[in-house]
Amino acid sequence: MRPLPHYRDNGQPFSVFVYDIADRKLLQARREILGWPYTSPGDVAVGDVAVSRLSIRSQFVLGLTVLAAFLAGPRRAGGDDEWRAHLAGVPEEGRVLSLAEQMRHATGFLWAAIQWRISDVARWAGRPLDWILSTDSRVCSTVAVVVTVAAIHLVADSGLIEIWRNGQNLFAVGAGTWGGLMLLRRARGITPVPRKRRKAEKEPGNQ
Amino acid sequence: MAAPLRLTKPTQAVVNVLMQSTREDPVWGLRICEFADLGPGTVYPILDRLAELGWIESWWEAEQPAGRPRRRYYQLTGAGRLEYAAALAARNARRRWHTFAPSSAQGRPG
Numbered sequence: 256m257r258p259l260p261h262y263r264d265n266g267q268p269f270s271v272f273v274y275d276i277a278d279r280k281l282l283q284a285r286r287e288i289l290g291w292p293y294t295s296p297g298d299v300a301v302g303d304v305a306v307s308r309l310s311i312r313s314q315f316v317l318g319l320t321v322l323a324a325f326l327a328g329p330r331r332a333g334g335d336d337e338w339r340a341h342l343a344g345v346p347e348e349g350r351v352l353s354l355a356e357q358m359r360h361a362t363g364f365l366w367a368a369i370q371w372r373i374s375d376v377a378r379w380a381g382r383p384l385d386w387i388l389s390t391d392s393r394v395c396s397t398v399a400v401v402v403t404v405a406a407i408h409l410v411a412d413s414g415l416i417e418i419w420r421n422g423q424n425l426f427a428v429g430a431g432t433w434g435g436l437m438l439l440r441r442a443r444g445i446t447p448v449p450r451k452r453r454k455a456e457k458e459p460g461n462q
Numbered sequence: 463m464a465a466p467l468r469l470t471k472p473t474q475a476v477v478n479v480l481m482q483s484t485r486e487d488p489v490w491g492l493r494i495c496e497f498a499d500l501g502p503g504t505v506y507p508i509l510d511r512l513a514e515l516g517w518i519e520s521w522w523e524a525e526q527p528a529g530r531p532r533r534r535y536y537q538l539t540g541a542g543r544l545e546y547a548a549a550l551a552a553r554n555a556r557r558r559w560h561t562f563a564p565s566s567a568q569g570r571p572g
Contacts, residue, residue, distance in 0.1 A: 331510070336531060341491040341502065343530040352492075359501070360492075366503030371510065444466040 312354055316342070316361045323364035327371055338364050381443070388440045391447050397436065402429040467515060469553050472500050476508045477546050480518060480538045488535035509536060517542030 320342065324335030342360060344351040352360065387393045405428050409417040418425070440447070467473065475498035482497075483489040489497065495505050512518045519539050523532040538546070 337491060337534045338502075340531040340533040341495075344492065346530050360495075363495075363502030363504075364506070366501075367506040370503070370507045374507075 312358060316354070316357045319358075319361035319365050323361070323368040326365070326368035328368075328375075331368075331371060384439065385443060385445060388436060388443065388445045389447060390450075392450070394433065394436050394440075394447075398429050398433045401432045467511060467517075467549065469549055472498070472504050473508050473511075474550075475500060476505060477512070477517075477538070477542075480512075480536060481543065481546075483537060485537060488537055490533040490535050494536065512542065515542075515545075517545060 320335065320338050324338065338361075341364075342352060342357055387397055402425055405425055406418055409421055409425075476494060479489060479494050479497040491502060491505065491509075494500075494509070495502055498505065509518065509520075513520065517539060518536050520534050520536045522534055526532055
């Protein structure tokens with residue numbers, strides 16, 4: 256049995272290294288992926304993992320898929336299993352993805368995982384904003400704080416008289432902030448809870 | 463608090479594929495990509511978002527088939543169908559409002 260040209264000196268391909276740093280589940284996934292549809296009569300065994308004559312591009316596809324599953328995180332636990340089924344094509348109809356297609360799809364998995372992570376971070380970062388937007392009183396307080404800060408800046412810069420001269424500008428700052436917050440509320444799908452209902456929910460008997 | 467779903471063209475394409483599928487002939491990731499003519503980088507985040515909103519349900523293939531891994535199938539829920547129809551109607555109404563309709567100026571004699 257000829258050694259594969261892209262193997263390292265210790266007889267392990269790069270992908271084994273990649274999967275060894277992942278958990279056992281991913282190693283199992285790799286074994287299953289390698290079991291189908293890449294196996295050929297010329298397969299060799301490395302450790303307990305059956306490794307077929309994979310090209311560097313095939314290894315790259317597998318590496319991308321595992322990396323995407325890793326990036327997607329535990330919340331999307333079905334990711335790697337689902338994606339292995341995706342890459343398998345539709346064998347019952349004789350449809351097997353070509354290597355170029357697999358590469359394209361694996362890149363898509365990676366992009367999907369990156370988008371999930373970005374949306375997770377955005378959601379986490381948007382919590383304070385959602386807290387402000389959830390009631391009218393918090394929105395009004397925010398507008399008041401912004402206008403006050405602008406007024407203090409004016410007074411510190413040019414004296415008390417500037418507030419009178421820049422009244423229109425201060426009004427525009429307040430109106431702009433309020434309008435921006437209303438747009439954000441609409442974009443994030445937040446409906447403010449009426450004060451009466453909030454009070455009723457806070458009472459111990461109504462929990 | 464989930465933000466409202468934006469009915470972009472890729473989202474509509476994915477939902478349309480899901481609407482045409484049945485429990486007997488369900489669709490999975492690759493099929494949705496092929497039928498909607500979209501890449502997995504677009505389709506999977508949309509599926510995730512639809513699942514979060516409760517518009518779709520998913521289930522794994524019951525038995526391990528020979529020669530390939532098990533698939534995860536997707537289907538629109540009843541609520542998903544209704545909410546999609548409502549969202550589409552609302553979107554069309556907004557578009558009609560924003561679009562200048564010259565119908566009143568057309569067809570006038572003289």
